[in-house]
Amino acid sequence: MVRVDFLGPIQKAPLELEITNLSELALILQKDTELSQWLSNSAVALNDTLVNSLDVALKDGDRISLLPPVCGG
Amino acid sequence: MVRVDFLGPIQKAPLELEITNLSELALILQKDTELSQWLSNSAVALNDTLVNSLDVALKDGDRISLLPPVCGG
Amino acid sequence: MGIESLYSLQFVEAEKVLSLYDGALNVPKILQDWYEEEAKSNYGAYIPFVGTVRDEDGIEGLSFDIYEPILESWFKTWQTKAKESGAIIKMAHSRGDVLLHESSYIAAVFSPKRRVALEFIEKFVEDFKASAPIWKYDLRDGARIYALSRSTAIQGSGILGVKN
Amino acid sequence: MGIESLYSLQFVEAEKVLSLYDGALNVPKILQDWYEEEAKSNYGAYIPFVGTVRDEDGIEGLSFDIYEPILESWFKTWQTKAKESGAIIKMAHSRGDVLLHESSYIAAVFSPKRRVALEFIEKFVEDFKASAPIWKYDLRDGARIYALSRSTAIQGSGILGVKN
Numbered sequence: 001m002v003r004v005d006f007l008g009p010i011q012k013a014p015l016e017l018e019i020t021n022l023s024e025l026a027l028i029l030q031k032d033t034e035l036s037q038w039l040s041n042s043a044v045a046l047n048d049t050l051v052n053s054l055d056v057a058l059k060d061g062d063r064i065s066l067l068p069p070v071c072g073g
Numbered sequence: 074m075v076r077v078d079f080l081g082p083i084q085k086a087p088l089e090l091e092i093t094n095l096s097e098l099a100l101i102l103q104k105d106t107e108l109s110q111w112l113s114n115s116a117v118a119l120n121d122t123l124v125n126s127l128d129v130a131l132k133d134g135d136r137i138s139l140l141p142p143v144c145g146g
Numbered sequence: 147m148g149i150e151s152l153y154s155l156q157f158v159e160a161e162k163v164l165s166l167y168d169g170a171l172n173v174p175k176i177l178q179d180w181y182e183e184e185a186k187s188n189y190g191a192y193i194p195f196v197g198t199v200r201d202e203d204g205i206e207g208l209s210f211d212i213y214e215p216i217l218e219s220w221f222k223t224w225q226t227k228a229k230e231s232g233a234i235i236k237m238a239h240s241r242g243d244v245l246l247h248e249s250s251y252i253a254a255v256f257s258p259k260r261r262v263a264l265e266f267i268e269k270f271v272e273d274f275k276a277s278a279p280i281w282k283y284d285l286r287d288g289a290r291i292y293a294l295s296r297s298t299a300i301q302g303s304g305i306l307g308v309k310n
Numbered sequence: 311m312g313i314e315s316l317y318s319l320q321f322v323e324a325e326k327v328l329s330l331y332d333g334a335l336n337v338p339k340i341l342q343d344w345y346e347e348e349a350k351s352n353y354g355a356y357i358p359f360v361g362t363v364r365d366e367d368g369i370e371g372l373s374f375d376i377y378e379p380i381l382e383s384w385f386k387t388w389q390t391k392a393k394e395s396g397a398i399i400k401m402a403h404s405r406g407d408v409l410l411h412e413s414s415y416i417a418a419v420f421s422p423k424r425r426v427a428l429e430f431i432e433k434f435v436e437d438f439k440a441s442a443p444i445w446k447y448d449l450r451d452g453a454r455i456y457a458l459s460r461s462t463a464i465q466g467s468g469i470l471g472v473k474n
Contacts, residue, residue, distance in 0.1 A: 008211045008281030009292035026306045039307030043300035048215040052302040066306070067213065069297035072239060072280030073197040073251040073271075073424070081375045081445030082456035099470045112471030116464035121379040125466040139470070140377065142461035145403060145444030146260070146361045146415040146435075173345050178338035181360070186411055190364045193431070196345070196356040200422065247350055258364065260439075264432045267357070271424060 004029075004064045010038050022046075022054040025064065043067040077102075077137045083111050095119075095127040098137065116140040163236040164221045166212060170248035171238055180236050180254055189234075189256040191263035195271050197251035199244050206285040207245035208293075213279040220278055224270055233257035233266055237274075243285060277301065328385045329402040330376060334412035344400050344418055353398075353420040355427035359435050361415035363408050370449040371409035372457075377443040384442055388434055397421035397430055401438075407449060441465065 002019050006012040012034060019025050022044070029035050044051050045065040046058070058064075075092050079085040085107060092098050095117070102108050117124050118138040119131070131137075165176075177194055184192065199208050221237060228235045233255055240250040253270055257263040276298050283290035329340075341358055348356070363372050385401060392399045397419055404414040417434055421427040440462050447454035 007213050007279065009283070009294075022306070023310070026308070027310075029306055030309065040304045041299045042306065043303040044305055045216060048219065050216070050300070050302060052305070054305050054308075065213070065216075067216070067279050067300055067303075068281065069294065069299045069303070070276075070278060070280055071282040071293055071297040072210070072212075072274055072278040073282075080377050080443065082447070082458075095470070096474070099472070100474075102470055103473065113468045114463045115470065116467040117469055118380060121383065123380070123464065123466060125469070127469050127472075138377070138380075140380070140443050140464055140467075141445065142458065142463045142467070143440075143442060143444055144446040144457055144461040145374070145376075145438055145442040146446075174338065174342035177341045177345075177358075181337050181341075188364050188366075188411070190362055192360040192362065194341075194358055195424070195428075197424070198354055198356065200352050200354045202352075247352070260359070260361070260435060264359075264435065268428045268432070271428065275424075 001060060002058050002062045002064060004066070006038075006066050008068050008070075010035070010042070010066060010068055020058055022051070022056045022058065022064075025058075026054060038066065038068055041069050074133060075131050075135045075137060077139070079111075079139050081141050081143075083108070083115070083139060083141055093131055095124070095129045095131065095137075098131075099127060111139065111141055114142050163225065163234065164218060165236075165238040166214065166241055167238065168241050170244045171240055171250065171252060173249045173252065176238050176252055177254075180256075184234075184256050187256065188258065190258050191260040192254065192256050193263045193267045194252055194254035195267055196249055198249045199246055201246045203284075204286070205246070206288075207243055207248070208250060209243045209283040209285055209290050210240055210250060211281040211283075212239065212241055216279045224273070228255065228257075228266060231257065231262045231266065233262050235266070235270060239280065245285075327389065327398065327400045328382060329400075330378065330405055331402065332405050334408045335402055335404055335414065335416060337413045337416065340402050340416055341418075348398075348420050351420065352422065354422050355424040356418065356420050357427045357431045358416055358418035359431055360413055362413045363410055365410045367448075368450070369410070370452075371407055371412070372414060373407045373447040373449055373454050374404055374414060375445040375447075376403065376405055380443045388437070392419065392421075392430060392434075395421065395426050395430065397426050399430070399434060403444065409449075 001016050004015040047063050074089050077088040120136050236254045238252045244250040255263045255266040282293045284293055400418045402416045408414040419427045419430040446457045448457055
Protein backbone atom coordinates (compact mmCIF):
# COMPACT_ATOMS: atom_id res chain seq x y z
CA MET A 1 0.00 0.00 0.00
CA VAL A 2 1.25 3.50 -0.89
CA ARG A 3 -0.03 6.53 0.99
CA VAL A 4 -0.63 9.81 -0.87
CA ASP A 5 -0.80 13.09 1.09
CA PHE A 6 -2.09 16.39 -0.26
CA LEU A 7 -0.27 19.26 1.42
CA GLY A 8 -1.10 22.88 2.16
CA PRO A 9 -4.14 24.28 0.38
CA ILE A 10 -5.15 21.06 -1.41
CA GLN A 11 -8.28 20.17 0.54
CA LYS A 12 -8.24 16.45 0.12
CA ALA A 13 -7.96 13.53 2.53
CA PRO A 14 -4.98 11.15 2.10
CA LEU A 15 -5.35 8.17 -0.24
CA GLU A 16 -4.11 4.59 0.28
CA LEU A 17 -3.44 3.01 -3.11
CA GLU A 18 -2.15 -0.32 -4.48
CA ILE A 19 0.26 1.07 -7.08
CA THR A 20 3.81 0.18 -8.15
CA ASN A 21 4.97 3.34 -9.91
CA LEU A 22 4.24 7.06 -10.30
CA SER A 23 2.76 6.71 -13.79
CA GLU A 24 -0.05 4.62 -12.30
CA LEU A 25 -0.59 7.34 -9.70
CA ALA A 26 -0.76 10.00 -12.43
CA LEU A 27 -3.49 8.05 -14.26
CA ILE A 28 -5.55 7.67 -11.09
CA LEU A 29 -5.23 11.31 -9.97
CA GLN A 30 -5.96 12.67 -13.46
CA LYS A 31 -9.44 11.12 -13.17
CA ASP A 32 -10.13 13.10 -9.98
CA THR A 33 -11.77 16.41 -10.95
CA GLU A 34 -11.06 17.88 -7.50
CA LEU A 35 -7.37 17.73 -8.38
CA SER A 36 -7.49 19.22 -11.86
CA GLN A 37 -6.14 22.62 -10.73
CA TRP A 38 -3.32 21.04 -8.71
CA LEU A 39 -1.62 18.34 -10.78
CA SER A 40 0.02 20.73 -13.24
CA ASN A 41 1.49 23.01 -10.58
CA SER A 42 2.35 20.64 -7.72
CA ALA A 43 5.69 19.07 -6.96
CA VAL A 44 5.92 15.42 -5.91
CA ALA A 45 7.94 13.95 -3.05
CA LEU A 46 8.62 10.28 -2.40
CA ASN A 47 9.33 9.64 1.28
CA ASP A 48 10.02 13.39 1.71
CA THR A 49 12.49 13.64 -1.17
CA LEU A 50 11.39 15.59 -4.24
CA VAL A 51 11.28 13.64 -7.49
CA ASN A 52 11.54 15.08 -11.00
CA SER A 53 10.23 12.23 -13.13
CA LEU A 54 7.44 9.64 -13.21
CA ASP A 55 10.04 6.94 -13.81
CA VAL A 56 10.09 5.90 -10.17
CA ALA A 57 9.15 2.49 -8.75
CA LEU A 58 7.06 2.34 -5.58
CA LYS A 59 7.02 -0.29 -2.87
CA ASP A 60 4.74 -1.14 0.00
CA GLY A 61 4.91 1.53 2.73
CA ASP A 62 6.12 4.35 0.49
CA ARG A 63 4.70 7.82 1.10
CA ILE A 64 3.95 10.27 -1.72
CA SER A 65 3.29 13.98 -1.07
CA LEU A 66 1.87 16.58 -3.43
CA LEU A 67 3.26 20.08 -2.80
CA PRO A 68 1.32 22.93 -4.46
CA PRO A 69 2.96 26.35 -5.20
CA VAL A 70 4.74 27.77 -2.15
CA CYS A 71 5.11 31.22 -0.65
CA GLY A 72 6.98 31.40 2.64
CA GLY A 73 8.13 34.57 4.35
CA MET B 74 43.22 82.78 4.59
CA VAL B 75 42.43 79.16 3.74
CA ARG B 76 42.59 76.45 6.40
CA VAL B 77 43.89 72.97 5.51
CA ASP B 78 43.04 70.02 7.78
CA PHE B 79 44.69 66.61 7.67
CA LEU B 80 42.22 63.93 8.68
CA GLY B 81 42.48 60.48 10.21
CA PRO B 82 45.94 58.96 10.29
CA ILE B 83 47.78 61.94 8.74
CA GLN B 84 49.65 63.20 11.79
CA LYS B 85 49.95 66.84 10.87
CA ALA B 86 48.65 70.05 12.43
CA PRO B 87 46.30 72.24 10.33
CA LEU B 88 47.82 74.90 8.05
CA GLU B 89 46.58 78.42 7.41
CA LEU B 90 47.63 79.51 3.91
CA GLU B 91 47.20 82.54 1.65
CA ILE B 92 46.27 80.72 -1.54
CA THR B 93 43.69 81.33 -4.27
CA ASN B 94 43.37 77.90 -5.90
CA LEU B 95 44.07 74.19 -5.38
CA SER B 96 47.02 74.13 -7.79
CA GLU B 97 48.86 76.49 -5.47
CA LEU B 98 48.04 74.20 -2.56
CA ALA B 99 49.39 71.19 -4.49
CA LEU B 100 52.72 72.96 -5.09
CA ILE B 101 53.06 73.86 -1.40
CA LEU B 102 52.14 70.41 -0.07
CA GLN B 103 54.38 68.59 -2.58
CA LYS B 104 57.38 70.31 -0.94
CA ASP B 105 56.43 68.81 2.45
CA THR B 106 58.24 65.47 2.80
CA GLU B 107 55.96 64.47 5.71
CA LEU B 108 53.10 64.34 3.21
CA SER B 109 54.78 62.39 0.43
CA GLN B 110 52.96 59.14 1.26
CA TRP B 111 49.56 60.86 1.50
CA LEU B 112 49.11 63.18 -1.48
CA SER B 113 48.76 60.43 -4.06
CA ASN B 114 46.12 58.47 -2.09
CA SER B 115 44.11 61.19 -0.33
CA ALA B 116 40.85 62.73 -1.45
CA VAL B 117 40.28 66.48 -1.16
CA ALA B 118 37.22 68.27 0.19
CA LEU B 119 36.43 71.96 -0.08
CA ASN B 120 34.11 73.06 2.71
CA ASP B 121 33.19 69.39 3.29
CA THR B 122 32.33 68.64 -0.34
CA LEU B 123 34.67 66.32 -2.23
CA VAL B 124 36.34 67.83 -5.32
CA ASN B 125 37.71 65.87 -8.27
CA SER B 126 39.94 68.45 -9.93
CA LEU B 127 42.53 71.11 -9.06
CA ASP B 128 40.61 73.59 -11.17
CA VAL B 129 38.87 75.13 -8.17
CA ALA B 130 39.18 78.75 -6.96
CA LEU B 131 39.53 79.42 -3.24
CA LYS B 132 38.37 82.40 -1.21
CA ASP B 133 39.10 83.72 2.24
CA GLY B 134 37.57 81.47 4.91
CA ASP B 135 37.47 78.32 2.78
CA ARG B 136 38.33 75.02 4.46
CA ILE B 137 40.22 72.23 2.70
CA SER B 138 40.40 68.68 4.11
CA LEU B 139 42.66 65.82 3.06
CA LEU B 140 41.05 62.40 3.46
CA PRO B 141 43.42 59.42 3.31
CA PRO B 142 42.22 55.88 2.40
CA VAL B 143 39.17 54.83 4.41
CA CYS B 144 38.02 51.61 6.05
CA GLY B 145 34.84 51.84 8.06
CA GLY B 146 32.91 48.91 9.44
CA MET C 147 33.16 10.32 20.90
CA GLY C 148 31.52 7.51 18.94
CA ILE C 149 29.80 7.85 15.58
CA GLU C 150 26.38 7.89 17.23
CA SER C 151 27.18 10.80 19.55
CA LEU C 152 28.67 12.78 16.68
CA TYR C 153 25.53 12.20 14.68
CA SER C 154 23.21 13.30 17.46
CA LEU C 155 25.34 16.40 18.07
CA GLN C 156 24.92 17.47 14.44
CA PHE C 157 21.24 16.78 14.67
CA VAL C 158 20.82 18.98 17.74
CA GLU C 159 22.79 21.72 15.99
CA ALA C 160 20.56 21.58 12.91
CA GLU C 161 17.46 21.72 15.12
CA LYS C 162 18.61 24.80 16.95
CA VAL C 163 19.18 26.89 13.84
CA LEU C 164 15.76 26.20 12.28
CA SER C 165 13.00 27.33 14.65
CA LEU C 166 9.26 27.23 13.98
CA TYR C 167 6.86 29.18 16.17
CA ASP C 168 3.08 29.27 16.50
CA GLY C 169 2.04 32.80 15.53
CA ALA C 170 4.17 35.94 15.22
CA LEU C 171 7.93 35.96 15.88
CA ASN C 172 9.49 37.86 18.76
CA VAL C 173 11.97 39.59 16.45
CA PRO C 174 14.11 41.50 19.01
CA LYS C 175 14.54 38.37 21.13
CA ILE C 176 15.46 36.11 18.20
CA LEU C 177 17.93 38.65 16.77
CA GLN C 178 19.51 39.01 20.21
CA ASP C 179 19.62 35.26 20.93
CA TRP C 180 21.31 34.54 17.61
CA TYR C 181 23.79 37.40 18.07
CA GLU C 182 24.70 36.16 21.54
CA GLU C 183 24.92 32.49 20.49
CA GLU C 184 27.62 33.45 17.97
CA ALA C 185 29.27 36.18 20.07
CA LYS C 186 32.54 34.25 20.38
CA SER C 187 32.43 32.39 17.04
CA ASN C 188 34.64 35.00 15.35
CA TYR C 189 32.21 35.85 12.56
CA GLY C 190 32.77 39.36 11.21
CA ALA C 191 29.38 39.75 9.52
CA TYR C 192 25.84 39.00 10.73
CA ILE C 193 23.00 39.74 8.32
CA PRO C 194 19.44 38.97 9.36
CA PHE C 195 16.51 39.33 6.95
CA VAL C 196 13.21 40.06 8.73
CA GLY C 197 9.89 39.65 6.91
CA THR C 198 6.89 41.55 8.29
CA VAL C 199 3.21 41.33 7.27
CA ARG C 200 2.23 44.45 5.30
CA ASP C 201 -1.16 46.12 5.49
CA GLU C 202 -2.21 45.84 1.85
CA ASP C 203 -5.25 44.86 -0.22
CA GLY C 204 -7.43 44.97 2.86
CA ILE C 205 -6.12 41.77 4.43
CA GLU C 206 -6.31 41.24 8.21
CA GLY C 207 -3.11 39.20 8.29
CA LEU C 208 -1.48 36.12 6.83
CA SER C 209 -1.53 32.48 7.83
CA PHE C 210 1.03 29.76 7.11
CA ASP C 211 1.13 25.98 6.71
CA ILE C 212 4.55 24.32 6.85
CA TYR C 213 5.56 20.83 5.82
CA GLU C 214 8.40 20.31 8.24
CA PRO C 215 10.18 17.16 6.97
CA ILE C 216 10.96 18.70 3.58
CA LEU C 217 11.65 22.14 5.09
CA GLU C 218 14.28 20.54 7.30
CA SER C 219 16.01 18.69 4.48
CA TRP C 220 15.93 21.82 2.29
CA PHE C 221 17.43 23.80 5.16
CA LYS C 222 20.15 21.22 5.82
CA THR C 223 21.24 21.41 2.18
CA TRP C 224 21.69 25.17 2.59
CA GLN C 225 23.49 24.73 5.90
CA THR C 226 25.97 22.41 4.18
CA LYS C 227 26.47 24.91 1.38
CA ALA C 228 27.04 27.69 3.95
CA LYS C 229 29.57 25.63 5.90
CA GLU C 230 31.61 25.11 2.73
CA SER C 231 32.00 28.92 2.67
CA GLY C 232 32.76 29.10 6.40
CA ALA C 233 29.29 30.57 7.07
CA ILE C 234 26.21 29.47 8.99
CA ILE C 235 22.51 30.15 8.44
CA LYS C 236 19.74 30.44 11.03
CA MET C 237 16.06 30.62 10.29
CA ALA C 238 12.80 31.17 12.14
CA HIS C 239 9.28 31.01 10.69
CA SER C 240 5.73 31.27 11.94
CA ARG C 241 3.03 28.61 11.74
CA GLY C 242 -0.61 29.72 11.69
CA ASP C 243 -1.83 33.31 11.89
CA VAL C 244 0.36 36.41 11.84
CA LEU C 245 -1.39 39.77 11.97
CA LEU C 246 -0.61 43.09 10.26
CA HIS C 247 2.80 44.55 11.18
CA GLU C 248 3.81 41.34 12.94
CA SER C 249 6.77 39.35 11.60
CA SER C 250 6.63 35.79 10.26
CA TYR C 251 10.14 35.14 8.95
CA ILE C 252 13.76 35.70 9.93
CA ALA C 253 16.74 34.27 8.10
CA ALA C 254 20.29 35.19 9.09
CA VAL C 255 23.77 34.51 7.79
CA PHE C 256 26.94 34.68 9.87
CA SER C 257 30.28 34.59 8.07
CA PRO C 258 33.88 35.65 8.65
CA LYS C 259 33.75 38.20 5.82
CA ARG C 260 31.06 40.50 4.51
CA ARG C 261 31.07 39.42 0.84
CA VAL C 262 30.10 35.84 1.62
CA ALA C 263 27.35 37.01 3.98
CA LEU C 264 25.90 39.53 1.50
CA GLU C 265 25.83 36.97 -1.29
CA PHE C 266 24.43 34.18 0.89
CA ILE C 267 21.56 36.12 2.42
CA GLU C 268 20.32 37.10 -1.03
CA LYS C 269 20.61 33.62 -2.55
CA PHE C 270 19.13 31.97 0.52
CA VAL C 271 16.10 34.27 0.75
CA GLU C 272 15.37 33.92 -2.97
CA ASP C 273 15.59 30.13 -2.88
CA PHE C 274 13.51 30.10 0.30
CA LYS C 275 10.75 31.95 -1.57
CA ALA C 276 10.94 29.54 -4.51
CA SER C 277 11.45 26.22 -2.73
CA ALA C 278 10.62 26.12 0.98
CA PRO C 279 7.44 24.02 1.54
CA ILE C 280 5.39 26.76 3.18
CA TRP C 281 1.93 27.85 2.06
CA LYS C 282 0.59 31.35 2.58
CA TYR C 283 -3.04 32.36 3.08
CA ASP C 284 -4.57 35.83 3.29
CA LEU C 285 -6.83 36.35 6.29
CA ARG C 286 -10.07 38.03 5.21
CA ASP C 287 -13.24 38.14 7.28
CA GLY C 288 -11.68 35.47 9.46
CA ALA C 289 -11.24 33.05 6.53
CA ARG C 290 -7.96 31.68 5.12
CA ILE C 291 -7.65 32.31 1.37
CA TYR C 292 -4.72 30.59 -0.35
CA ALA C 293 -2.41 33.21 -1.94
CA LEU C 294 -2.07 31.33 -5.23
CA SER C 295 -1.16 34.35 -7.36
CA ARG C 296 1.81 35.20 -5.13
CA SER C 297 2.99 31.59 -4.89
CA THR C 298 5.67 29.80 -6.91
CA ALA C 299 5.51 26.24 -8.22
CA ILE C 300 8.48 24.27 -6.85
CA GLN C 301 11.02 23.33 -9.52
CA GLY C 302 9.98 20.07 -11.18
CA SER C 303 6.27 20.59 -10.49
CA GLY C 304 3.60 19.24 -12.82
CA ILE C 305 4.86 15.73 -13.56
CA LEU C 306 1.60 14.15 -12.37
CA GLY C 307 -0.43 16.35 -14.75
CA VAL C 308 1.28 15.23 -17.95
CA LYS C 309 -1.12 13.02 -19.97
CA ASN C 310 0.15 9.94 -21.81
CA MET D 311 4.26 74.78 9.35
CA GLY D 312 6.80 77.31 8.00
CA ILE D 313 9.79 76.49 5.85
CA GLU D 314 12.09 76.73 8.87
CA SER D 315 10.14 74.15 10.90
CA LEU D 316 9.98 71.79 7.93
CA TYR D 317 13.71 72.10 7.49
CA SER D 318 14.46 71.38 11.12
CA LEU D 319 12.11 68.39 11.07
CA GLN D 320 14.04 66.85 8.18
CA PHE D 321 17.27 67.58 9.99
CA VAL D 322 16.11 65.81 13.13
CA GLU D 323 15.03 62.84 11.03
CA ALA D 324 18.43 62.59 9.34
CA GLU D 325 20.16 62.79 12.73
CA LYS D 326 18.14 59.98 14.21
CA VAL D 327 18.99 57.45 11.53
CA LEU D 328 22.76 58.02 11.66
CA SER D 329 24.06 57.32 15.17
CA LEU D 330 27.67 57.45 16.31
CA TYR D 331 28.71 55.92 19.63
CA ASP D 332 31.89 56.01 21.69
CA GLY D 333 33.14 52.41 21.82
CA ALA D 334 31.28 49.21 20.99
CA LEU D 335 27.67 49.14 19.82
CA ASN D 336 24.86 47.60 21.86
CA VAL D 337 23.69 45.48 18.93
CA PRO D 338 20.53 43.88 20.44
CA LYS D 339 19.28 47.27 21.64
CA ILE D 340 19.92 49.06 18.35
CA LEU D 341 18.31 46.25 16.30
CA GLN D 342 15.30 46.33 18.62
CA ASP D 343 14.98 50.14 18.66
CA TRP D 344 15.07 50.32 14.87
CA TYR D 345 12.57 47.47 14.53
CA GLU D 346 10.19 49.16 16.95
CA GLU D 347 10.62 52.62 15.42
CA GLU D 348 9.36 51.22 12.09
CA ALA D 349 6.84 48.76 13.55
CA LYS D 350 3.87 50.62 12.01
CA SER D 351 5.58 51.98 8.89
CA ASN D 352 4.35 49.08 6.75
CA TYR D 353 7.76 47.93 5.57
CA GLY D 354 7.77 44.25 4.62
CA ALA D 355 11.55 43.75 4.78
CA TYR D 356 14.13 44.78 7.38
CA ILE D 357 17.75 43.80 6.70
CA PRO D 358 20.42 44.84 9.17
CA PHE D 359 24.12 44.24 8.49
CA VAL D 360 26.18 43.89 11.68
CA GLY D 361 29.99 44.16 11.59
CA THR D 362 31.93 42.58 14.46
CA VAL D 363 35.65 42.76 15.26
CA ARG D 364 37.36 39.45 14.45
CA ASP D 365 40.20 37.95 16.41
CA GLU D 366 42.85 37.76 13.67
CA ASP D 367 46.54 38.52 13.14
CA GLY D 368 47.03 38.93 16.89
CA ILE D 369 45.22 42.28 17.20
CA GLU D 370 43.64 43.34 20.52
CA GLY D 371 40.85 45.24 18.80
CA LEU D 372 40.19 48.04 16.32
CA SER D 373 39.89 51.78 16.72
CA PHE D 374 38.08 54.28 14.50
CA ASP D 375 38.30 57.97 13.59
CA ILE D 376 35.26 59.50 11.88
CA TYR D 377 34.96 62.79 10.01
CA GLU D 378 31.34 63.53 10.74
CA PRO D 379 30.46 66.40 8.34
CA ILE D 380 31.30 64.37 5.24
CA LEU D 381 29.88 61.15 6.72
CA GLU D 382 26.58 62.97 7.20
CA SER D 383 26.43 64.34 3.66
CA TRP D 384 27.42 60.94 2.23
CA PHE D 385 24.69 59.33 4.32
CA LYS D 386 22.06 61.89 3.25
CA THR D 387 22.80 61.14 -0.40
CA TRP D 388 22.09 57.46 0.28
CA GLN D 389 18.98 58.30 2.27
CA THR D 390 17.66 60.27 -0.72
CA LYS D 391 18.43 57.37 -3.06
CA ALA D 392 16.65 54.97 -0.69
CA LYS D 393 13.56 57.21 -0.45
CA GLU D 394 13.24 57.20 -4.25
CA SER D 395 12.78 53.42 -3.94
CA GLY D 396 10.38 53.72 -1.00
CA ALA D 397 13.08 52.49 1.41
CA ILE D 398 14.96 53.95 4.37
CA ILE D 399 18.45 53.32 5.70
CA LYS D 400 19.67 53.49 9.30
CA MET D 401 23.27 53.33 10.39
CA ALA D 402 25.26 53.18 13.62
CA HIS D 403 29.05 53.25 13.96
CA SER D 404 31.60 53.29 16.75
CA ARG D 405 34.17 55.99 17.46
CA GLY D 406 37.38 55.03 19.27
CA ASP D 407 38.24 51.55 20.51
CA VAL D 408 36.21 48.38 19.88
CA LEU D 409 37.59 45.15 21.28
CA LEU D 410 37.58 41.60 19.89
CA HIS D 411 34.09 40.14 19.32
CA GLU D 412 32.46 43.54 19.93
CA SER D 413 30.56 45.22 17.10
CA SER D 414 31.44 48.55 15.49
CA TYR D 415 28.97 48.89 12.62
CA ILE D 416 25.29 48.35 11.87
CA ALA D 417 23.55 49.40 8.67
CA ALA D 418 19.93 48.52 8.02
CA VAL D 419 17.49 48.87 5.16
CA PHE D 420 13.70 48.89 5.51
CA SER D 421 11.60 48.61 2.38
CA PRO D 422 8.12 47.52 1.35
CA LYS D 423 9.45 44.61 -0.71
CA ARG D 424 12.38 42.25 -0.29
CA ARG D 425 14.11 42.79 -3.66
CA VAL D 426 14.73 46.49 -3.01
CA ALA D 427 16.01 45.76 0.50
CA LEU D 428 18.35 42.95 -0.63
CA GLU D 429 19.81 45.10 -3.39
CA PHE D 430 20.13 48.22 -1.22
CA ILE D 431 21.89 46.61 1.72
CA GLU D 432 24.56 45.20 -0.58
CA LYS D 433 25.14 48.43 -2.53
CA PHE D 434 25.06 50.53 0.63
CA VAL D 435 27.55 48.39 2.56
CA GLU D 436 29.96 48.24 -0.39
CA ASP D 437 29.83 52.00 -0.95
CA PHE D 438 30.19 52.55 2.79
CA LYS D 439 33.44 50.56 2.71
CA ALA D 440 34.74 52.52 -0.29
CA SER D 441 33.56 56.04 0.56
CA ALA D 442 32.58 56.69 4.18
CA PRO D 443 35.19 58.95 5.85
CA ILE D 444 36.14 56.54 8.62
CA TRP D 445 39.69 55.43 9.42
CA LYS D 446 40.50 52.10 10.98
CA TYR D 447 43.45 51.29 13.26
CA ASP D 448 44.59 47.95 14.64
CA LEU D 449 45.16 47.93 18.39
CA ARG D 450 48.47 46.21 19.20
CA ASP D 451 50.32 46.52 22.51
CA GLY D 452 48.03 49.43 23.32
CA ALA D 453 49.07 51.39 20.19
CA ARG D 454 46.87 52.41 17.24
CA ILE D 455 48.32 51.26 13.92
CA TYR D 456 46.60 52.62 10.79
CA ALA D 457 45.21 49.74 8.70
CA LEU D 458 46.51 51.13 5.40
CA SER D 459 46.62 47.81 3.54
CA ARG D 460 42.91 47.17 4.22
CA SER D 461 41.85 50.74 3.38
CA THR D 462 40.50 52.12 0.10
CA ALA D 463 41.37 55.47 -1.46
CA ILE D 464 38.18 57.49 -1.92
CA GLN D 465 37.20 57.95 -5.59
CA GLY D 466 39.02 61.00 -7.00
CA SER D 467 41.95 60.71 -4.59
CA GLY D 468 45.43 61.81 -5.57
CA ILE D 469 44.78 65.15 -7.31
CA LEU D 470 47.15 66.98 -4.96
CA GLY D 471 49.98 64.58 -5.76
CA VAL D 472 50.01 65.15 -9.54
CA LYS D 473 53.15 67.14 -10.48
CA ASN D 474 52.97 69.86 -13.11
